[in-house]
Amino acid sequence: MLRNREYQLVLFVMCLLSLLGIIAASFISAIAMILIAIISALLIASSLFFTSWRYREIAKLSSYLRQISSGDYSLDVRDNEEGELSILKNEIYKVTLMLSEQSSILKQDKIQLTDAISDISHQLKTPITSMMVMADLLTDAELPVEKRMEFTHNIHVQLERIKWLVSSLLKLSKIDAGTVQFKQEPVSVYKLCHKALEPLLIPIDIKEQAVSINGDQTISFLGDLNWSVEAMINILKNGVEHTQEGGNIDITFAENALFTEIVIADNGPGIPKEDLPYIFKRFYKGKNASEESIGIGLAMAHSIITSQNGHIVVQSEKGKGTQFRIKFYKQVI
Structure with a gap:
């Protein structure tokens, strides 16, 4: 504490002022001089005691910060008192909570990366x-x-x-x-559907499947055409692969004041009920998945759609086909 140059200056000024007060009081009376000397000594002692206490509290906070830097986020330094140190303690605790949450997220990311x-x-x-x-x-x-x-x-x-x-x-x-910059441009749903179907026309023709597109050609949403095509291709590919020869794939779209909706439905065998909660999970392969399936197409479609303020759900019933409902919201809800 006494090695602190700032406090040395404060102590010097206090002692100088006390000395000047004692000298001035000596011209009045001896009692006044003694009284000023006692008061000055008490003030200087109080300053030393209070500063020493502040240093001890700061030392505790320094120790706390060292524990945080070593990865221990369990300590709690909050208090409900007023004052600069209390505010500092509460702010440090907030930062500790944030670091703890980030540490948990990083651990989860490492687990996901390993998986x-x-x-x-x-x-x-x-x-x-x-x-x-x-x-x-x-x-x-x-x-x-x-x-x-x-x-x-x-x-x-x-x-x-x-x-x-x-x-x-x-x-x-x-x-x-988060490095993909999704464009926010008007995307024609009619154009989107046709572009997504182009790379699948040969397998559709081989399986003699019928594809229908129904909706107002003026319907659109704000998004990225190329990335949206990527998502649609994966969803349509799933329908083509799991629909029998001669089956039907129907694409319908409409819009209202809240969102633009695209519905992709097939009359295939459907998705087993136990697979539905995991259908968009990366590398998940359902019971009806082919041997060549990797389980990444629908996961990618889900990521692309949700990254564009969209939402996708799947409805399916065994023996009655599968329906993917995609909604692109016109505003953040």
């Missing part, structure tokens, strides 16, 4: 192992041409699958990190 890496490793392991086996077989000079072409085609298919997985994971990671 994601584990899932990705699992997804990549199968195609890579398959390609390694086929690559070894291709080294056989006596391998028939038909088998060689078959293995080459299978390797190409597996590489396309890995490329799609990596691309999808990169897009998801950008959305999760």
Whole structure:
């Protein structure tokens, strides 16, 4: 405390003023001089005591901060008194709570990252192992041409699958990190539906499925066309894959004062009731999922839609088809 230059200056000024007061009182009377001397000594002693107390409190706070920096957020320094130290204690406690919450979020993120890496490793392991086996077989000079072409085609298919997985994971990671800048432009729902259907026309034609689009062509919402197309493709792809040959996929859209709604319905076998709560969970594969399914398409669609002030729900009944309802709100609710 006494090494503090500021307090040394304060103490010097107090002593000087006390000395001047004692000298001035000596011209009045001896009793006045003694009284001024006692009062000055008591004031200086009180200042020393109070400053010493403040230093002890600050030392406690310093110790508390050291514990916080080491990761201990369990201490509580709040008090209900008035004063600068009390305000400081309460502010430090608020910061402690914030750091504790951030620490919990970081731990949860680490767990999710570990799980994601584990899932990705699992997804990549199968195609890579398959390609390694086929690559070894291709080294056989006596391998028939038909088998060689078959293995080459299978390797190409597996590489396309890995490329799609990596691309999808990169897009998801950008959305999760908040680095994607979604545009806020008028998006024609009619145009959105047609652009989303384009890459799926061949599998739709192969399965002889019927697709209908119904809605006012002037309906639109504020969003990002390209990212919205990405979401719609994944939802439609799910419908095409899980709808039988000759089945129907119906797209309808409408709007009101609150939101623009797009409904994608199919007459496929439906989603089992126990799978519905997890349908948008990353890497989740339901009972009816195909072997090639990775379980990332609907998760990506959900992230894209919710990132654009949207909402998506799924309704399904076994044997009666599945319905995805997408709402893009016109204002934040």
